[in-house]
Amino acid sequence: MVIESSPSEKEQIEFLAQKSNQEVEAEVEVPKDERMLKAGTAEQTEVINDYPTHHTEDKLKVPYIERYNGNICVKNQNFEGAISHYNKALLSLKMLFQGNEGTGDMYVTDRDQAVKMLIDIETPAYLNLAHCYIKTEGYHFAIKYANLALENDPESSKAYYRRGVAYTKIGEIDKARESLNTALGLKIDEGERATIVRALNDIKLKEKRDRDSEKEMSKRMIKVKEPKPVLAADPKNAAAPSSTHTDAKQPDSQQEP
Numbered sequence: 001m002v003i004e005s006s007p008s009e010k011e012q013i014e015f016l017a018q019k020s021n022q023e024v025e026a027e028v029e030v031p032k033d034e035r036m037l038k039a040g041t042a043e044q045t046e047v048i049n050d051y052p053t054h055h056t057e058d059k060l061k062v063p064y065i066e067r068y069n070g071n072i073c074v075k076n077q078n079f080e081g082a083i084s085h086y087n088k089a090l091l092s093l094k095m096l097f098q099g100n101e102g103t104g105d106m107y108v109t110d111r112d113q114a115v116k117m118l119i120d121i122e123t124p125a126y127l128n129l130a131h132c133y134i135k136t137e138g139y140h141f142a143i144k145y146a147n148l149a150l151e152n153d154p155e156s157s158k159a160y161y162r163r164g165v166a167y168t169k170i171g172e173i174d175k176a177r178e179s180l181n182t183a184l185g186l187k188i189d190e191g192e193r194a195t196i197v198r199a200l201n202d203i204k205l206k207e208k209r210d211r212d213s214e215k216e217m218s219k220r221m222i223k224v225k226e227p228k229p230v231l232a233a234d235p236k237n238a239a240a241p242s243s244t245h246t247d248a249k250q251p252d253s254q255q256e257p
Contacts, residue, residue, distance in 0.1 A: 040064030047072050047085070056107055062092040063121045070128060079132040086125045086132070093121050123152045130162040134169070142166035157183045161196055168203055177203055 038044050039051060040061045047069045052058045066089035073082035097114065099106040108114050126149035133142035146163035149156055164179035177200065184196050 040068060042068075044068040044072070047081075059092075059096060059107055063089045063096070063117065066092060067121055067125060070125070074128065074132065079135045083129060083132045083136070086129050089121055089125050093117060118152065123149055123156070126152070127156065127158050127162070130159065130166070134162060134166055137169075139166040139169045155186055157186045157188045157192055157196075160186070161192070161199065164196075165199055168199070168206065173203060173207065 035044075035046070035048060036051065039048050041064070044065070048065055049069075051062065051065050053062060066085045070082040070085035070089065073079070073085060096107045096117070099108075108117065126145045129145040130142045130149065133139065133145065143163055143166045146159045146166065149159040150163075153159070160179045160183035164176045164183065167173075167176035167179060180196055180200050180203070184193065184200075188196070
């Protein structure tokens with residue numbers, strides 16, 4: 001066992017002098033990383049994974065950084081990466097609302113702040129997850145997250161639209177039409193209206209293709225079941241009886257002795 005000796009007076013003086021210098025240096029304003037100044041805002045232009053989480057201010061910024069990480073991935077058509085980042089945004093938001101279980105400290109202490117974070121993070125993450133799952137053909141997950149978005153915002157035209165598209169993809173046509181028509185009845189701009197109308201037209205085309213396919217299948221089944229007609233022999237083509245008989249008896253003069 002190593003027994004540490006108490007610091008000498010000289011060592012104590014040197015330690016205090018060093019600490020004093022550190023405190024003076026801390027008072028000098030050090031420019032922050034330019035990326036971190038823009039992180040978690042609309043000005044964030046790249047995916048940031050190496051962000052600090054030591055202080056409460058840093059922790060509160062994490063859901064915003066991850067949300068914009070997801071947005072950047074979507075812009076780059078990296079939907080799998082976007083799904084991962086949006087889920088991190090939701091997880092970090094949940095942890096912030098739970099607070100520090102060890103110390104009992106709460107990171108989100110104001111109701112208005114909590115509502116703002118739900119509006120800024122949770123609902124957009126649900127909507128964007130629905131979009132990403134449609135792109136990756138995870139249609140049941142798309143429906144799940146569209147429903148979660150509607151729980152937060154029952155007037156979300158995007159949630160109804162994305163749910164309608166996902167229902168169309170899995171063949172739930174009645175539910176798809178209902179969701180899309182609901183979206184069409186909400187307050188939307190002309191661009192959204194045109195997008196929803198196209199989705200409804202896609203349903204009509206799908207129904208027509210399905211009907212045509214069923215008709216074609218029925219025709220094939222009828223042809224298979226119909227018996228083939230037996231053709232009668234043509235008397236003109238009947239072979240005439242042969243005039244030679246191989247078993248006829250040859251004349252005695254040509255018989256062998």
